[in-house]
Each structure stands twice: as C-alpha cells, then as structure tokens.
Amino acid sequence: MEFVLTPDYFDTVERHFRRLHEPAFGAPHAAADPSIRPDGAAIAFTGSVFTELVGRPRTRVCVAEATRVRILTEGAGSQRMPRFSPDGRLLAHLTDAESPGDFQLDVLDVATGTSVWRPRVPGGAVEYLSWSPDGSALLLGVAAYGADLAGGQGSGTIADGPGEMPDWAPEVDSNSSEDGARSVWIAELGTEPGNGTVRQVSRAGTNVWEACWAGPDALVCVAGSGAGEESWYTADLRRIAVADGSETVLRTGGRQFGVPSASPSGRAVAVVEALCSDRGVVAGDLVLIAVDSAGGAADSVRIDTNGVDVTSTGWPAEDRLGWAGIGGLDTVVGEVDRASGKVTEVWRGTETFGGRYPELSFSPHGHAGVRHGWDRFPELAIVAGRSVRTVASLTHPGADYVSAKAGVAEEVTWTAPDGTAIQGILCRPAGPGPFPLITHLHGGPVWSFRNSWSLAFQGTPLLVSRGYAVLNPNPRGSAGRGQRFAEGVFGDMGGAGAQDVLSGIDAMVARGIADPERLGVMGGSYGGFLSAWLITQDERFAAAAPTAPVTDWISLHHTTNMPHFDRTFLADEPRSFTGHYVERSPLRHASNVRTPTLLTGGALDRCTPPGQAREFHRALVESDVESTLVVYPQEGHGVSGFPAVIDHCARVLAWFDAYMAPEPTV
Structure with a gap:
C-alpha cells in the first residue's frame, strides 16, 4: 500500500489530544519534583x-493537601522545583519570569504566598536548589548561559540570558574547559530573607554537575574538570567546604555517579554508582560512605538492595537512609538503618513513582512522590509503612477518555536465544489477537519501560485505540536487573540486545498476539538506532x-556533544574507521533495507543531530x-512541543496504517 498522509489523520490526532488535555486547561495535568512538607x-x-495546545505547558508551583491541589504561583514565565524549608515556613523555587529559560531563585512565605526574596545569580541560570539542614541558606546549582542540556532534558542549550541575541549571532563552539561551566552557589538568607547574599562556592576549573548539602558547612558534589557534556562521564564524587571552596575527593571509579545525598550532620553520604548512557539518568548500586572528621572518606560499603537498581536517595533522619529504584518491572522503596546495617524493603508495586526513573521526597513522616500507571493518572501520594496513601489525584475527564480507549497493559516475559529471560510490557486492545504489532524500543540504552501513564510515548494509547498492539521490551542493557545486565550492551550495541527484541517478537507471534505479516518497529534515541539497525538485519x-x-557512529562521534558515550559503549576507537564504528552503523548496511521507513529528527538536537536521520534517509x-x-x-x-506532537503522532499513525493497518472492525 502506498503511503498517503491525509488531513483526516491530523484531525483525528488533534481531536484525541484535545479530548485528553482540554478538560484540564488551567489546572495541573502532570507533576514532578515532589517536596514533602x-x-x-x-x-x-x-x-x-x-491553557492551549501550543508549545510546552507552563509549569507552576503547586501544593497537594487534604485531597485537593492548589496552584501557588501565577503570572509571567514558569515556576518549578519547590522546596520546603526545614521549619516549613518558607518555600523556595525557581522562576523564569524575567527572561524565558533563565531560571532564578524565588522564596515564598508559605502563610501569605508572597515572595520575600528574589536574588539573581550573575552569568547563569539556576538548575536546582536545596535547603541547608538548619534552614539558614540555600544551595544553588548554576549553569552558565549557553551550557548544554542533557539528552533527557531534550538537548539544546540553557537560555542565553537576559535580552535576545540578534538573528545574525553565530553559534560558537570552542574547546575551552570553561565554556558552559556549571558551578554551585550559596544563597544565605541573613536576618531576613530580603537582605540575604549570594556567592559562588565552587572554584574556577571545577565543574559541578550535581550537589547536595553535607551538614551545614559542606557540600557533596558530582564534579570534574571539564564543562562539556562528555566530561560528566568521568566526574568523581567530591566534598566541597562552604567557607572556602576547598575540595576533597570522596570516590572515583570507572562508572558514573548520581543522586548524592547526605545525613543532616554530613557524616554519612549516599550515592548511586552505575554504568550510564545519559546524564541525569542514573540507576545502579547504592554506595554508603562514612566521612571522617577531616572531611575525607573513612570507609565505604556497597549496600545490598536485593537486585534493585537504585534511582533516588534521601535521609529522613541521621541514621536512616531512604531509597527508591527499579527491581525488574517493579518500583521499589526501601530504607537502610545505618546503625545496624539492616536493609528493609518498604514497598514494592507494579505501578511507579516519578518520571524517567522512580523519584521520592524522603521525610520522617513518609516518602512522597508522583504515583501513576497505565490505568492510573498521576497523583500525589505518600509511602508510609508498607502502604501508599493518595493525597490528591490530578485525574479529570480527559484521563477517563484515554483510559477507556487504551486497552490493557500486561507484563510479558520470554527467553532470548542464549537462554536469558527478557521482560517487557505489552499494551494491546481488548479481545483476542492476532493484532498488528509495533515494537517500541526505549532510549539509553540504560533505561527501562515501567508500568506508567502512556508508557513513555504520548502516542501509545492512541495506537492501541486504533487496533495496534505495542510491545515495550527491556532488552539487555536496560535498568532494573543489576549492573551485570546493564553491562550486557557494553561493546555490543545492536548485538545480543537486538536478538532479545527479535525473540520477543517471535514470542508474541507464537502466542497468537502478533500477526507475523504486520510487524512494525519504532523508538527514540538509542531506540531510534536499534529501530534503524533491526531493519538492516531482518526483513x-x-x-x-x-x-x-x-545511523553512522563515526559521523555521530564527530558531531554529538557527548562523544564519550559512543566510544565507551562501542568499546572501540572512532579514528580507526573500522570495527564496531563501521560494523554496527545502520548506514553501512542500508542497501539491505526493504522496510518503508519514517525518520524523525529535531533541528536543535545536540545529542543525535538530525544529520543522522538525514544520512540514512x-x-x-x-x-x-x-x-x-x-x-x-x-x-x-525527541518531539515534545505542540503542535509538533500532533504532527508527529499523525505521521506515525498514518505510516503504520499505510503498510500494516489493523483489520477493519465490524
């Protein structure tokens, strides 16, 4: 069948998204960055x-309590990442009210809802913040204007700062270690918030990717010497003194570090150590470090979490460490008693908390997060004891509309050719198959599908409603099954992991779920690579x-902002122009392809620039x-702004309809 993109597809998809979102116009339809009072x-x-399906939604600071949700901030720009002060009297957050994308600190009085302090950090935008244990100061993570955004943030760069750059202004890329640097600052409230001061703590030449308080007088940071995105992969864990910026290295290693946290006194530090493919997407081993009186690492221990890849940490008390993570397809919440060393699994469920990975805000009164699943629209909830209490749901009639059309989601398992058990989530229409099957491949490769609202792609419920089954596999390289499973993709991208996917499709055909004559494949980022790769290897x-x-690892290495990634995961050398850089490039095998292919790119993508899609096309x-x-x-x-989302989903739906459409229903 010839591909025909008719206006009906755009109309159908636009109606779908309007029915989903319009009932929630003016109210929060999604939630992130939880902070428990x-x-x-x-x-x-x-x-x-x-308020309209144009661009990306504005973000607002909201509070959920007593089964209801209140929006605390309004007006120009967006506001995000609220954090309660230790006494609950103040609420700090970030706002870009003065200049789009240039987020700065704003501190609210909780009782009145009014701003009491809005200082400006010179030369950069604030990416994250946290309160000191005594509530006298705030840590600010600052990115210089023009710094790279991570792929998980949509790529592109941080805002250019106040004012607009002229149309003729060039893009400049140098090899300076200071271009796009990230630093850490301290905002000290003073006797009153309005007369506080702001100063840089980290020294020139130290690039701080992530930081947390370690007692009132020190910070623990994931830091390194380079500011380029590739430098994150070789960063180490450091303790930085607030008084003078002096540094002590706490831990180094061949893996990456993320989500550090410290006990209120700063004498104990937790960090996740993992093989990672993207900055900010960290799931792996939980490491606990004891800090001596001089600020160095006295000893460290790798905590046994029973195979769970940890993604979030926090300290409800001095000797009580909370954590959350992924165990297989489950989300798991646990705690460590530092005094006894006992590890307790507090809660485990098939639904999840958080966005890309499970994320919680930890407190002595329970651990708060955004809970959701295929059949559960996002809600604010607290894990306490071994139960989950819903504080307030964001559900609305648009969510009910999607749930009524989206069929069912179920866990599936199959066996790879080498005997390895592989897991995935199958979304399918109600009733018996076989259905046309679209295999949706996740990015990373170190990431994973979980039972979540829309399964990480806004078009998935729409595809199911139109009669397609969608298989979301977690092949080797995925998170949730320990570092050894994640390392299965190391030096073998497109190898055994690709066979994991093909064996999953075979299993769905054998079980009568998939029609072998109507099989499709799609995915983004690494999933985009694997989609392009599979059609060069299998007809x-x-x-x-x-x-x-x-599609071409050699040209990717020389155009991406994260060349450390491909060199590490291919375990090869790009300048040799041989080996995996050639053998595992879909472009080199394009003459084998017989599959009609729709390729999508973003002009602002610095991770996998659109030239990759263009070359393969x-x-x-x-x-x-x-x-x-x-x-x-x-x-x-990726595609995240409206109406581009509508256009993309319409094209994807029309493409699969042209070549493998479901049978008409009677």
Missing part, C-alpha cells in the same frame, strides 16, 4: 499547566519509524526504499 501533611510539586518488518536515531532513497524524513525546527532530542 516537614510535618508530612502536604506535598509541593511542579505542575504542568496547559520481517512491514514499517519502521525511528526518531532521533544514530538519503541512503534509503538511493536504494529505492520508501523513506520520508521529517525534521522539526524547534525540537531537540
């Missing part, structure tokens, strides 16, 4: 609010739709393969 009676969070696919793919056209290239001028690593 010290008394445990309320949760502050970042709420995403649409079973009727259609493919890679987004933000890698040109190669397919020269091989007389049906191929369409779509590049969105205002999108980065």
Whole structure:
C-alpha cells in the first residue's frame, strides 16, 4: 500500500489530544519534583499547566493537601522545583519570569504566598536548589548561559540570558574547559530573607554537575574538570567546604555517579554508582560512605538492595537512609538503618513513582512522590509503612477518555536465544489477537519501560485505540536487573540486545498476539538506532519509524556533544574507521533495507543531530526504499512541543496504517 498522509489523520490526532488535555486547561495535568512538607501533611510539586495546545505547558508551583491541589504561583514565565524549608515556613523555587529559560531563585512565605526574596545569580541560570539542614541558606546549582542540556532534558542549550541575541549571532563552539561551566552557589538568607547574599562556592576549573548539602558547612558534589557534556562521564564524587571552596575527593571509579545525598550532620553520604548512557539518568548500586572528621572518606560499603537498581536517595533522619529504584518491572522503596546495617524493603508495586526513573521526597513522616500507571493518572501520594496513601489525584475527564480507549497493559516475559529471560510490557486492545504489532524500543540504552501513564510515548494509547498492539521490551542493557545486565550492551550495541527484541517478537507471534505479516518497529534515541539497525538485519518488518536515531557512529562521534558515550559503549576507537564504528552503523548496511521507513529528527538536537536521520534517509532513497524524513525546527532530542506532537503522532499513525493497518472492525 502506498503511503498517503491525509488531513483526516491530523484531525483525528488533534481531536484525541484535545479530548485528553482540554478538560484540564488551567489546572495541573502532570507533576514532578515532589517536596514533602516537614510535618508530612502536604506535598509541593511542579505542575504542568496547559491553557492551549501550543508549545510546552507552563509549569507552576503547586501544593497537594487534604485531597485537593492548589496552584501557588501565577503570572509571567514558569515556576518549578519547590522546596520546603526545614521549619516549613518558607518555600523556595525557581522562576523564569524575567527572561524565558533563565531560571532564578524565588522564596515564598508559605502563610501569605508572597515572595520575600528574589536574588539573581550573575552569568547563569539556576538548575536546582536545596535547603541547608538548619534552614539558614540555600544551595544553588548554576549553569552558565549557553551550557548544554542533557539528552533527557531534550538537548539544546540553557537560555542565553537576559535580552535576545540578534538573528545574525553565530553559534560558537570552542574547546575551552570553561565554556558552559556549571558551578554551585550559596544563597544565605541573613536576618531576613530580603537582605540575604549570594556567592559562588565552587572554584574556577571545577565543574559541578550535581550537589547536595553535607551538614551545614559542606557540600557533596558530582564534579570534574571539564564543562562539556562528555566530561560528566568521568566526574568523581567530591566534598566541597562552604567557607572556602576547598575540595576533597570522596570516590572515583570507572562508572558514573548520581543522586548524592547526605545525613543532616554530613557524616554519612549516599550515592548511586552505575554504568550510564545519559546524564541525569542514573540507576545502579547504592554506595554508603562514612566521612571522617577531616572531611575525607573513612570507609565505604556497597549496600545490598536485593537486585534493585537504585534511582533516588534521601535521609529522613541521621541514621536512616531512604531509597527508591527499579527491581525488574517493579518500583521499589526501601530504607537502610545505618546503625545496624539492616536493609528493609518498604514497598514494592507494579505501578511507579516519578518520571524517567522512580523519584521520592524522603521525610520522617513518609516518602512522597508522583504515583501513576497505565490505568492510573498521576497523583500525589505518600509511602508510609508498607502502604501508599493518595493525597490528591490530578485525574479529570480527559484521563477517563484515554483510559477507556487504551486497552490493557500486561507484563510479558520470554527467553532470548542464549537462554536469558527478557521482560517487557505489552499494551494491546481488548479481545483476542492476532493484532498488528509495533515494537517500541526505549532510549539509553540504560533505561527501562515501567508500568506508567502512556508508557513513555504520548502516542501509545492512541495506537492501541486504533487496533495496534505495542510491545515495550527491556532488552539487555536496560535498568532494573543489576549492573551485570546493564553491562550486557557494553561493546555490543545492536548485538545480543537486538536478538532479545527479535525473540520477543517471535514470542508474541507464537502466542497468537502478533500477526507475523504486520510487524512494525519504532523508538527514540538509542531506540531510534536499534529501530534503524533491526531493519538492516531482518526483513520481517512491514514499517519502521525511528526518531532521533544514530545511523553512522563515526559521523555521530564527530558531531554529538557527548562523544564519550559512543566510544565507551562501542568499546572501540572512532579514528580507526573500522570495527564496531563501521560494523554496527545502520548506514553501512542500508542497501539491505526493504522496510518503508519514517525518520524523525529535531533541528536543535545536540545529542543525535538530525544529520543522522538525514544520512540514512538519503541512503534509503538511493536504494529505492520508501523513506520520508521529517525534521522539526524547534525540537531537540525527541518531539515534545505542540503542535509538533500532533504532527508527529499523525505521521506515525498514518505510516503504520499505510503498510500494516489493523483489520477493519465490524
């Protein structure tokens, strides 16, 4: 069947998203960055609010308490990342009211809701913040204007700062270690918040990617010497003195560090150590470090979490460490008693908390987060004891509309050719199969699908409602099954992991779920690479739709902002122009492709630049393969702004309908 993109597809998809979002216009429809009030009676969070389906939603500081949600901030710009002070009297957050994308600190009086202090950090935007244990100061993580955003943030760069750059201004990329640097600052409130001071703590030449308080007089930071995105992969864990910025290295290693936290006194530090493919996407081993009186690491121990990859940490008390993570397809919340060393699993469920990975705000009164699942619209909830208490739900009639059309989601397991058990989540229409099956491949590769609202792609419920089954596999390289499983992709991208995917498709065909004549594949980032790779290796696919793919590892290495990634995960050398850089590049095998392919890129993508999709498209056209290239001028690593989301989903739906449409229903 020939591909025909009719206006009906755009109308259908636009109606779908309007029915989903319009009932919630003016109210938060999504939540992130939870902060539990010290008394445990309320949760502050970042709420995403649409008033029209244009661009990305504005974000507002919201509070959930007593079964209801209140929006605390209004007006120009967006506000995000609220954090209660230790006494619950103040609420700090970030706002870009003065200049889009240039987030700065704002401190509210909780009782009155009024701003009491809004200082400005010179030369950069604030990315994150946290209160000192005694509530006298705030830590501010600051990125210089023009610094790279991580792929998980959509790629692109931090705002250019106050004022607009002229149209003729060039893009400048140098090898200076200070370009786009990240630093850590302290905002000291003083006797009154309004007369406080702001000063930089980290020294020149130290790039701080992530930081937390370690007692009132020190910080623990993931830091290194380079400011480029690739430098994150080799950063170490350091203690920085607040008084003078002096540094002590606490831990180094061949893996990456993330989500550090420290006990109120600063004498104990927790950090996650893992093999990671993207900054900010960290899931792995929980390491506990004892800090001596001189500020050095006295000893360290790797905590046994029973195979769970930890993604979030926090200290409800001096000797009580909370953590959350992924165990297989489950989300798990646990605690460590530092005095006895006992590890307790507090809660485990098939639904999840948080966004890309499980994230919680830890307190003595319970651990707060955003809970959701395929059948559960996001809600603010508290894990206390071994139960979960809903504080307030964000559900609305639009969510009910989607749930009624989205069929069912179920866990599935199959066996790879080498005997390894592989897990995934199958979303399918109600009733018996076989259905046309689209295999949706996640990014990373070190990431994973969990039972979540929309399964990480806004178009998944729409595809199911139109008669498609969607298989979301977690092949080796995925998080949730320990570092050895994640390392299974190391030096073998497109190898055994690809066979994990193909064996999953075989299993769905054998079980009568998938129609072997109507098989499709899609994915973004690493999932885009794997989608493009599979169609060069196997002719079973009727259609493919890679987004933000890698198609030529050599050109990717020389154009991406994170070249450390491909060199590490391919375990090869790009300048040799041989080996995995050639053998595992879809472009080099494009003449094998027979599958009609829809390629999507974002013009602002610095992780997998759109040239990757363009190269593969040109190669397919020269091989007389049906191929369409779509590049969105205002999108980065993925498609997230409206109406581009509508356009992308319409094209994906029309593409699969053209080559593997479901049978008409009677």
